[in-house]
Amino acid sequence: MSVLAYTLAIFILLTAIATALFRDVLSAIVVFGAYSLGMAILYTFLLAPDVAMTEAAISAGVTTILLLLTISRTTRPSTDRIFERVNVPAVVVVGAFVTVLGTLVLPEMYAVGDQTAPIWGWPGLDISPSVYYLENTVADTHAHNAVSAVLASYRGFDTFGEAIVIFAAAIAVLIVLKREVFT
Amino acid sequence: MSRSETQSDTYSESHVILTSVRILAPFTLTYGLFLALHGTDTPGGSFQGGAIIGVTVLMLAFAFGIEPTRRWLKNSFITGLVTGGVVIFAATGLATIALGGAFLEFDAFTDAFGLSHHWGMEAIEVGGVALIVSGVVVTLFFAMAAGFTPERYNAVQEDGAEVSDDD
Structure with missing residues (x-):
């Protein structure tokens, strides 16, 4: 993967964290739309244009519009704080989950385009x-x-x-x- | 926030939004139709195309107001899109059974009418999935916008009365 793809991955990670942390729901919806667009571009890097189009149309387009429509029917609490208070137990649980995935599951996965991956066939088939x-x-x-x-x-x-x-x-x-x- | 206030919020009189939607809408509609009609040979397909066709209506609703768009779109038209898609999809599958194949075995069309396998796929993609997805996207939008109001005609009438009731 190129430098651009890694930049994109970092962008996706940052927007995902921002979506969770923003206190204002409108801001969260906007960065969530940016996250979906980042995912759509990442899918094209992974040579999946059909999935990318679905992600762009449904996730970045329709979902964002439906969420905006929903919050337009609610009230916006006025607040000075930009970020939500971090819930420590939740961060510990999610952190442990990500650590397990990152250290135990990810190294076992096949690289993108690996010719020995089971999708290309397995013994006896x-x-x-x-x-x-x-x-x-x-x-x-x-x-x-x-x-x-x-x-x-x-x-x-x-x-x-x-x-x-x-x-x-x-x-x-x-x-x-x-x-x-x-x- | 009351219902009438919400609607005045979503109705935009901004010239930037109105003009850009006027210019963009034909292109998004064409692109959606292209994806749906050309999905068997190029990336994309009827699901993506149908979603973009539906989003075009959502875009118009955002620019010109939800209630005017709701009145402009006939309920029978959207019902026809959604149920028509399911009926066409199922009918295509049953037709192949009637012609002696399995469900959606398009080679039965080739044997009976000399139609390419390709056309069976087009039938369920364009006539089935694209219609269902575009109809459902529009339905979800208008259902969300309306919330718990039973019928649209009552809702429109209530709006006029609600303005004075709110204060």
């Missing part, structure tokens, strides 16, 4: 699913975006379930709010 999709997508589906081919064709039934979940989410929101119209 003729061809791994990922390699199959990459090699046969165009022949099988005549689509050039392998991600779309997996979502819409190879795993079409899963996508059907996901579409129904989104539909159910909208219905559930309307039921909770006791509304009978979509707009």
Whole structure:
């Protein structure tokens, strides 16, 4: 990863901490939007443009708008303090969790693009699913975006379930709010 | 904060916002349609495209006011988007079963009509997922904006009365 990618990772870390620490909810929402945009750019560095677009559209766009809409219906407590008081027990628990992840789990993970990673296949397997999709997508589906081919064709039934979940989410929101119209 | 105050807060008369939304909206709509329609060959897809199409409506609502946009968007249109998407998706899957394949096995279309496998994917991406996602994004926004008001027509009427009730 380049210097730019590391700068981006530091930016994401800082905005994540700022989101947790800002006392003013509006400030927290704004830095959270910046965090999501940073994540979207990081995904493009990891060669996942489809995920990056989803992150930018849903997380930075829709979520920020919905959060802004929600706090516009509440009152803003006036305060002189910029940052929230740090909750020491919570920091200890989260710190311990991050330390365990960083020292025990992260070193065990494969590097980005590592050819020995299980996604490229494992002993006793003729061809791994990922390699199959990459090699046969165009022949099988005549689509050039392998991600779309997996979502819409190879795993079409899963996508059907996901579409129904989104539909159910909208219905559930309307039921909770006791509304009978979509707009 | 009362309901009418909230609405006057979200209605912006800023020329900067109005002008930039007027200029940006056609581009975001086109980009959303491009992502949805071209998702099988380029990065992106119907989920991202549908979300951006929905966000275009959200942007218009932020610039021109939530209530005017709510009145401009017909409820039957959004209902049609969301339920129509589910129906088209399910119908495509059932059609492949009717033609002797498995659920969403698009090769059944190739055998029956000579249609490329590609078109089955387009049908569920553009006709299914994009419609559902854009409709649901708009629904979530307007539902959040309305909060616990039962119907939009009552809500509009209440607003006029509420201005005098609040003080």
